[in-house]
Amino acid sequence: MGDMPEMGEGVSGRRDDARVILEARGVTKCYHLGEVDVHALRGVDLSICDGRMLSLMGPSGSGKSTLMHIIGLLDRPTEGSVIVEGEEVSRMSPNELAAVRNHRIGFVFQSFNLLARTSALANVELPLVYAGVSGSERARRAREALERVGLGDRLGHLPNQLSGGEQQRVAIARALVTEPSIVLADEPTGNLDSISGHEVMAILQELNIHGITVVLVTHDDSVARHAERIVRIRDGLVVGDERVTERISAADQRDAVAEETGGGRA
Amino acid sequence: MNFVESIRIALRALGANKVRSGLTMLGVIIGVAAVILLVAIGTGVQDEITGSIEGLGSNLIFVFAGNFEEGPGGGGPGGRSVRQFSVEDADLLQRRLGSEHVVVPVVQGPLTLRVGNRTMRTTVAAANENAGEVFGGDYVGGRRYRRSEVSASARVIVLGATVRDRLFPNQDPVGETMSVNGQRFTVIGYVAAQGGSLTGDQDNQVYMPISTAQRLLGTTDVGLIAVKAATADDVEGLQRRIRQALTPRFGDEFTVFTQEQTLGLFQQILGTLTFMLAGIAGISLLVGGIGIMNIMLVSVSERTREIGIRKAVGARTYDIMSQFVIEAVTLSVVGGVVGIALGAAGAAVLTRWVPTEVTVWAVALAFTFSAGVGIFFGVYPAYKASRLDPIEALRYE
Ligand SMILES: Nc1ncnc2c1ncn2[C@@H]1O[C@H](COP(=O)(O)OP(=O)(O)OP(=O)(O)O)[C@@H](O)[C@H]1O
Ligand SMILES: [Mg+2]
Numbered sequence: 001m002g003d004m005p006e007m008g009e010g011v012s013g014r015r016d017d018a019r020v021i022l023e024a025r026g027v028t029k030c031y032h033l034g035e036v037d038v039h040a041l042r043g044v045d046l047s048i049c050d051g052r053m054l055s056l057m058g059p060s061g062s063g064k065s066t067l068m069h070i071i072g073l074l075d076r077p078t079e080g081s082v083i084v085e086g087e088e089v090s091r092m093s094p095n096e097l098a099a100v101r102n103h104r105i106g107f108v109f110q111s112f113n114l115l116a117r118t119s120a121l122a123n124v125e126l127p128l129v130y131a132g133v134s135g136s137e138r139a140r141r142a143r144e145a146l147e148r149v150g151l152g153d154r155l156g157h158l159p160n161q162l163s164g165g166e167q168q169r170v171a172i173a174r175a176l177v178t179e180p181s182i183v184l185a186d187e188p189t190g191n192l193d194s195i196s197g198h199e200v201m202a203i204l205q206e207l208n209i210h211g212i213t214v215v216l217v218t219h220d221d222s223v224a225r226h227a228e229r230i231v232r233i234r235d236g237l238v239v240g241d242e243r244v245t246e247r248i249s250a251a252d253q254r255d256a257v258a259e260e261t262g263g264g265r266a
Numbered sequence: 267m268n269f270v271e272s273i274r275i276a277l278r279a280l281g282a283n284k285v286r287s288g289l290t291m292l293g294v295i296i297g298v299a300a301v302i303l304l305v306a307i308g309t310g311v312q313d314e315i316t317g318s319i320e321g322l323g324s325n326l327i328f329v330f331a332g333n334f335e336e337g338p339g340g341g342g343p344g345g346r347s348v349r350q351f352s353v354e355d356a357d358l359l360q361r362r363l364g365s366e367h368v369v370v371p372v373v374q375g376p377l378t379l380r381v382g383n384r385t386m387r388t389t390v391a392a393a394n395e396n397a398g399e400v401f402g403g404d405y406v407g408g409r410r411y412r413r414s415e416v417s418a419s420a421r422v423i424v425l426g427a428t429v430r431d432r433l434f435p436n437q438d439p440v441g442e443t444m445s446v447n448g449q450r451f452t453v454i455g456y457v458a459a460q461g462g463s464l465t466g467d468q469d470n471q472v473y474m475p476i477s478t479a480q481r482l483l484g485t486t487d488v489g490l491i492a493v494k495a496a497t498a499d500d501v502e503g504l505q506r507r508i509r510q511a512l513t514p515r516f517g518d519e520f521t522v523f524t525q526e527q528t529l530g531l532f533q534q535i536l537g538t539l540t541f542m543l544a545g546i547a548g549i550s551l552l553v554g555g556i557g558i559m560n561i562m563l564v565s566v567s568e569r570t571r572e573i574g575i576r577k578a579v580g581a582r583t584y585d586i587m588s589q590f591v592i593e594a595v596t597l598s599v600v601g602g603v604v605g606i607a608l609g610a611a612g613a614a615v616l617t618r619w620v621p622t623e624v625t626v627w628a629v630a631l632a633f634t635f636s637a638g639v640g641i642f643f644g645v646y647p648a649y650k651a652s653r654l655d656p657i658e659a660l661r662y663e
Contacts, residue, residue, distance in 0.1 A: 069657050094583060095583055098580050098581060099580065099582070101578065101579065101580050103580070107578055109660075113574075114575075115572055116572075126575075127579040127580050129275075130576070130585060
């Protein structure tokens with residue numbers, strides 16, 4: 001459609017024909033803590049189209065992470081259903097869910113969640129191990145993924161020998177190494193300074209350009225505006241759904257910062 | 267994920283905690299080494315005794331005073347009420363059975379030997395001039411005692427290998443004199459080392475004419491009468507004829523054992539003993555297994571986040587399960603192999619004092635048992651790990 005030419009990056013014009021890749025229907029999540037019931041989600045409907053980039057925004061405790069875990073098949077909803085690429089997942093066994101997570105979904109956690117005392121390369125290889133990819137092929141693909149996030153020279157480093165931004169980039173490499181159709185990132189820049197944050201966002205946008213669906217959780221408006229669409233949730237309900245009018249390019253931001261500080265950061 | 271990958275992951279996890287893995291293995295190592303060693307001793311002793319009984323030839327029959335078949339009420343071995351054999355009973359048997367069969371009365375008892383300032387306590391096994399027919403033993407030096415010496419109660423003595431080494435180190439004892447229970451004896455021969463036998467450790471024994479020994483020990487009793495049949499086929503008939511010959515004098519207060527029966531009896535006793543030793547050692551192996559389970563449970567709860575991460579990126583129940591089972595099995599199998607090596611080495615060292623034999627079945631048993639211990643005690647923690655909910659595991663602090 002021609003009404004949003006400023007979206008740029010070739011995403012306009014796909015909107016109407018794009019199919020829904022990930023869908024939540026009437027999803028609720030209720031935690032029982034002794035006498036009290038905590039309603040983290042109270043009936044969420046959400047459709048995400050193939051190849052899009054979406055931000056989930058909301059205040060702390062609104063249920064963003066809970067929703068991410070459910071659509072990332074790490075958790076099951078109390079009620080409602082989740083449909084991944086047309087398949088309803090609620091009746092899948094734990095092993096089938098593991099296979100879907102392995103092949104189709106890449107998860108980037110706020111707290112990195114890398115295996116300690118395990119090299120960057122081995123961490124990135126991990127999903128391929130469970131996908132049954134042979135040793136040499138695995139190493140090659142993991143190395144490529146790490147090069148893609150700019151860590152080609154940090155293959156043997158252990159997590160505690162890497163900066164926060166580098167650890168998050170290893171986590172992104174791990175999420176994309178299986179060539180998933182969806183990458184879910186829960187506050188990927190939450191623990192990072194702004195420059196590392198720009199780098200991480202640039203990588204996610206770049207993945208999106210290559211056709212991967214990206215869902216991003218954040219409570220920061222300027223981070224959220226890297227996506228094409230922002231869904232706002234509050235108290236476990238969707239309260240807003242808007243298109244981003246002035247989408248931010250992380251690559252431009254990064255280059256601008258680099259110019260200000262006199263270059264130096266590659 | 268394939269099996270090789272599971273092994274690699276398990277080994278890496280064990281390597282990350284070397285001290286702990288080592289200490290956990292120690293339990294299995296000690297258990298397996300104990301099984302190997304104790305069974306080796308049991309089997310070694312059993313084999314040696316069996317060997318020395320068999321070495322006497324299959325045509326031997328032993329006659330003991332007392333009824334061994336009637337149980338505790340029947341007088342039993344060594345009961346004072348039992349009438350003992352005398353040399354005359356042996357002579358009677360010899361006459362009745364005919365000269366193609368050899369009858370040898372045997373007396374055993376404790377003695378004190380002294381040469382110069384060297385003293386030692388030992389046992390004597392005394393018989394008549396046909397002793398060589400029932401006691402094995404190659405003469406290394408000197409000769410056996412003769413018929414004339416038996417009838418004259420001559421004070422002559424033949425030394426076992428150990429006795430000779432202790433009393434006459436680096437010296438030919440033949441022709442030397444020594445004191446036996448305070449009386450002067452002449453050494454006429456000595457025997458090569460043979461190991462244990464029916465009448466105890468033969469190397470630690472001395473031999474002399476039965477009449478001499480009876481006088482020394484102050485008795486006219488004969489401990490047992492050994493009969494050597496001319497051929498193995500005669501054994502059965504002889505058994506019957508011995509009973510016929512002795513019943514008028516002793517009623518049923520005597521017992522006839524063939525070589526085969528004696529062998530069976532010893533094997534039964536020693537076999538039970540070996541099993542008991544193996545059982546005791548097995549308990550320590552069990553304790554080692556519980557140690558493995560303990561460490562695996564600790565390891566699972568310590569690594570809950572790791573399990574969550576693995577599941578989040580696509581590990582299936584089976585992948586997590588096999589990772590932890592393989593860890594436990596590796597601990598127990600490596601422990602088992604080290605234990606077998608240690609046990610075998612220990613057995614090799616011990617052969618200097620006790621006969622030992624490391625048998626294939628003991629090794630196989632110890633190995634299978636230790637691997638089984640690993641599987642048995644590893645499965646529960648592994649199952650626990652594999653059932654963790656991915657998101658719960660990731661949230662675990
Ligand atoms: N395991 C749990 N047990 C009980 N309550 C939970 C659990 N996980 C989340 N909650 C509750 O559910 C609500 C939503 O939590 P969630 O983590 O989804 O919030 P969020 O939007 O991600 O917040 P933040 O921005 O701080 O990360 C919160 O009120 C939280 O207390
Ligand atoms: Mg959150």
